[in-house]
Amino acid sequence: MKRRTFMQRSATMATLAATHPRWSFTSSPVFNTSDLCKNFNSESVSEIGRRAVEAAITAGATYAEARLGRHLDESILLRGAAEEERHGMSVRAIVRGGWGFAASPVWTLEEAVYLGCAAARQAVENAKYAPTPITLAPTPPATGTWKSSMKIDPWTVSVEEKCDTLAKIASTLPYRDLTRSAKAEMNPAGLGGTRTEHTLVTSEGTAITQTLSLIGLTVNEQVGIDDPFRPSEKAKAGQLYLVQGNGWESIRDYDFSTRNQHDFQQLFASLHKPPVQTKPLDIGRYTVVLGPEAMRAILILLVGLATDLDLITLREMNTVGTSYLGQDPAAMLGAYDFGSPLLSVTATPWAPDDLLAHKWDNEGVIPESVPVIKHGILQDFATTREQAMWLEAGYRKLGRPLRTYGYSALGEWDEEPARDIPAFVMTPSTDGTSLADLAATVQRGVYIERFFIPFLDTDPKHAFMTDFQMRQTVLPIDQSQEIVNGRLRARFARGRALVCEATQIWKNLVAIGGAASQAHGAVPGLFKDMPIVNPLNKA
């Protein structure tokens, strides 16, 4: 499941909670959630997948893969619950070097055969117009099953227990006192759970099933968070995650009598900070220190998106756009210079605390870290199996083996596999430079702690803070401070943005922080001569 999908589902739950603001649950009949969903035997599911693959091969495919996906969503509020189950199957096949893809919500052997043949039929048509046959980077067949780390599967817990737990937690929340004092409207807690099952069967012998489970306890509040890019407007709703985990134990064992209250008050306070005295930031060019969180945002947009091979090879030219890096990724290997030897970046499949981590990617490959940039020079790309082949000439020239690193996003069953956006880790300096050390070298400048970028973590391709070639990025500043004579001083008011020219920004990087300053996978950086503008100014 993509992060985006989970976030969207969480938002749905938040909406449900907001729609039903009053609550006083007493008890409910005992039902296991799993009783309410059709029980599929995993062998049967795999058999359907095998049949689909076999049909495609029989129809002439040299390679075929079937994906069967099943998604269960549950939202429990104290006055009720909502559930949804969706499942389906897709087949992707290569015939004569062309791709075909067919999908449907029906899980039957007959449908499997139909989809296998349909995918092959499409591939035959497409191959007529594809001069270069599609090939895939080699990978050993994967077999087995994998589940999110959990002691108690949330889908085996009765709704009654979930509701009782929720009621108990909610009864301890001090939201009434807090909301009265803050003049905010606080809605009660809700439980949201998502479970996705992904089965992959390929003609190369891969047969895997992965089950991802996520459950969270949320509180919705109705006043909202300041939006620094729209200073005159407040978002109408916010959501606080009190706790998230893979298993029911993360909710059941949550100490809501003490820790929960403390966390809750902390979270509430973070959304309702008293106004801080700020001063306006004049537009102009500044020496800028970016904190780790701000640096991470730039890495996602200017390295993460820009190194997406679909963008580089013009495959998304008609939609999202292209990349400022160029069009020939094989030639970039070991050659493209970002402009600063201080910049070394490794792509990783997910952050260490990512609850959506899983064993295999969407092509049955175990993901590995990729050194993307070393001392400013582009080294490699996080790829899918097909994308890896586009680098074959470059790998050969450099004497490196042809391989994929397993970055096919674990997506929905009706979506063609696409590259996942990795997490990025920036290599710190070896000299132990701290954030304070960086600021200490600045006579007059700006420390930027955080930008405000909607969708940065869920759907960065549509963050739209950058143009369609990622050459120019305008990043609204959320939290920033004045630097005077090497020390952090007054906070600046919001309403300004940092302009980053992709081909120039790393040339302006003067120093970076050491290991101790690393956070969010990034280290702070000192940039010279960076333009800060008022994004709301018209010509």
Next chain:
Amino acid sequence: MTQPMTHLRHPSVSSPSLHNDTDPGKRFLSRDECRAIYERLRACITRGDLELAIDSKWTGTHRFSSNIIRTSRDVRNNDVEVSRNIDDASYRLGGNQIDDASLRAMVRRGERYLQMSSEVGESMLSHRLRGAPEITERHGHTLPPAELARQRQALSILANDEESMTSPTLFFESTYSMDEEKRAAAIEPLVAPAKRAGLLAGGSIEVIAVGSAFFSTRGSSLYNPMTRASYSMTVRSPDGSASGWAGVDWNDWDRIDPSHLANIALDKCLRSKNRVRVEPGRYTVILEPQAVWDLCKDVIMLDSEWVTTMSIKHQQRHPDGMDFTPGSGTARFHEQLFDPCVKISQDPMDPDCGFNPFSGGEAGHAVTWIDGGALVETPYDRQYAIQRLHQNTGLLNGPAHRMHGGTTTVDEMIATSKRAIVVTRLSNVTLLDKNSWLLQGYTRDGTWLVENGTITKSIMNLKFTESPNFVLANIEQIGPTQRVFSVNDGAAGAVVPPLKVRDFSFTALTDSV
């Protein structure tokens, strides 16, 4: 590196015990099939109201880039929504399965849901659900008896009096017949001219067929099939110095002229070469219809947030609103917001942008939202219409809109301009400030400078910071309407004119192609 699947040549063929009523390969459900599902579902329940909404959908897509077909897909899916209302409790559940076991599971979940609701002695209010139980208080204050009476009357009418629906023809065999073979074959001739010119073409053809159904125990039996075809294409020079685009969507594939569009994209690319820099600033702009849509779609689609932030809160007209005080929040209702030539309307029977005439059992009607540059109507649902306006029908904001045009062609706009910028389309448009609806974004795929009545130069792309409110109030000329590419914007169709607008704000240059 692919390997033959020798190990799967002779697999075990024992049948898993899975059953589904759908025929393999069936693209979408017919009226009779939807009704049969409704009858099966109805047989599972013993009392209360039942509503069933089904969208069964088939999508066929071909994508190409660098003059080569890259991917194609053929996807079917269902969106099934079951709503029930028993006494004072209601629920809504969703899924994509239509077999008996799944339908029974949905009913069972719902029954559990209702049991939970009855235990707490409160009703579950489903947002905008027809037949929703009455609301007896707002903001903690009990509604006055007259208000309650009006509400009860409205609920009674809603429960017993179905609206009449129009029947637009939205299904076209020309679109439905675009299978993978035809789609693939259609791409080659579109790409060929670009290939011959040494350029790179990328784009997509997508066809959709949807069967939308709504059935209820109150007697609704609605079904409407619809098709939609879209085609768009970018042509770019290999060195990344020039780019052109064209695209459109229609319900009927036969109304798309792909070759013509391919030639437009190619021509724009060729004319985009040798771009020069112009200084950012305020310019008269000639926005082609696609650029007008990209910039003004929130206004044209009557985006609810846009309506709200224009202070046209119409709370007294909104059934789920927070305020029953007549007259509040209507400061700009009927005020002159835009140039008098601005008129925006919808009509499910519009031959150029019709739409499915029902949503959740409620009828969509022909409405003029903006007329003479003033907002003259805002959307409200039927319950509110009955309750507050003593009308039997609401005004549903449909998914397809027409912005009415004039007679001045783009060529005439150019010929009458001393200095202006022609814009093909806009990209990466994002909202900066809600109060003024200030947007930022970039020109893309063909931008030119007009001097003394003729296009003199291809120019580099520009970043703009501008509001559609300002643009629609500063129109100099308006041209004949045309259908635009709106399929990615959540619209069922849009018809939009080109505009010549004064004092448009460009704030920066960009090197992007």
